[in-house]
Amino acid sequence: MVADEILLKRAQDGDKAAYGELVRRYQDKVYGLAVRMLDTPEDARDAGQEAFVKAYRALPDFDFRSGFATWLYRIATNTCLDLLRRRNRERCRSVPIEAGANGADNLRDSSPGPEETWLEQEKVRSLRRAVRELPENYRLVLVLHHYQGLGYRQVAEVTGLSEKTVGTRIHRAKKMLKERLLGGAGDALSDGKKNVSRISERRMPVI
DSSP: OOOHHHHHHHHHTTOHHHHHHHHHHHHHHHHHHHHHHSSOHHHHHHHHHHHHHHHHHTGGGOOSSSOHHHHHHHHHHHHHHHHHHHHHHHTOOOOOOOTTSSGGGOOOOOOSOHHHHHHHHHHHHHHHHHHHHSOHHHHHHHIIIIITOOOHHHHHHHHOOOHHHHHHHHHHHHHHHHHHSTTOGGGGSOOOOOOOOOOOOTTSOOO
16 A cells, blocks of 8 residues: 555645545544544534545645644644634524444444443443543543544644643543533543634645
């Protein structure tokens, strides 16, 4: 498989097919991030498309000082936060996503019977609702680390936070989940005011 860096250089030279391959590689991951940060699959798809458009426009500014995935996550994160701000200003109530909206979210199917399957689905829905109810600054680091599989260091690079702050926020996010989920469903995650600030893009500006 051709390395991301090679495809990036080709894309910077105007090769749209190379960028298309990068989109195919990362579209599911970007969607997975967006669908957990936002409330509906429609918003998640819109945010994902917008993030890839922004990344394409910013290709000339990419300087290879970080990996493409880290840079793309930063753009996608900011896109989601911008959408959340717009939604908060409009004070629209969104429809919650349903289990199975994304193929990456499929439940583990032990299928012992309809009652146990329903209970498992309810557990997943409750966990998703609890994650969506977290303040955005805690939800973000939890989604990046637990659902997207980023280590503390990479989460710190995406968000501009220190690794220590990332660890603290993830710990507090899990604690808040356990408080919201009676019965300790927050254990499924292994390892006031919403104060949301735009993630610094530092040396990689997005147009």
